[in-house]
Amino acid sequence: DTEVTQTPKHLVMGMTNKKSLKCEQHMGHRAMYWYKQKAKKPPELMFVYSYEKLSINESVPSRFSPECPNSSLLNLHLHALQPEDSALYLCASSQDWGTGGANGYTFGSGTRLTVV
Amino acid sequence: TQLLEQSPQFLSIQEGENLTVYCNSSSVFSSLQWYRQEPGEGPVLLVTVVTGGEVKKLKRLTFQFGDARKDSSLHITAAQPGDTGLYLCAGAQDSSYKLIFGSGTRLLVRP
16 A cells, blocks of 8 residues: 545634544654645645654644554644635655655655635 | 756756756755655655665666755656656655655656
């Protein structure tokens, strides 16, 4: 299995809703990432998990809450989002945090989130 | 300030033409990657270059890493409509493991 699977593919939520994005990989990768991508822009790093521990939080607002239940799963819990949070949310993984730059990242197809 | 600048930002060409996309920085990178992203999908890794001056070929695509490891280029020969997409360069630095994405080049190949 060489894929990163993200669910759901599309999500529409109200500003008072609570929802979760899910990401799964079975490649044995020990680093997993959440990126946010606005239209016609490059991906922006949000969080990095290395060996199931949060290594980097890029000053992301607390309405986004990441969770790594085990080495194959990564969740992003959403609460009280704003319309400007509408974007494509991408999950990625690499063999490990230190060598991700040399070995490359595997990205999922993303969740297209719309906040209304 | 964008650490990695790509040019051109947008390119529209006819099928069969050749093109080159550039990725430039004033900073040194330990490695540089190229991704292609299609609408509604995540980026797909095309290549990783790690050695200054390195050239890698992937069918009609030729990737080069600058001697000083500050820049890279992607050359496509005889472009096809299937090459259409957003091309992203991304660099990793020794001082930080974070992958820094370039500003992106949107390519449209017209049949």
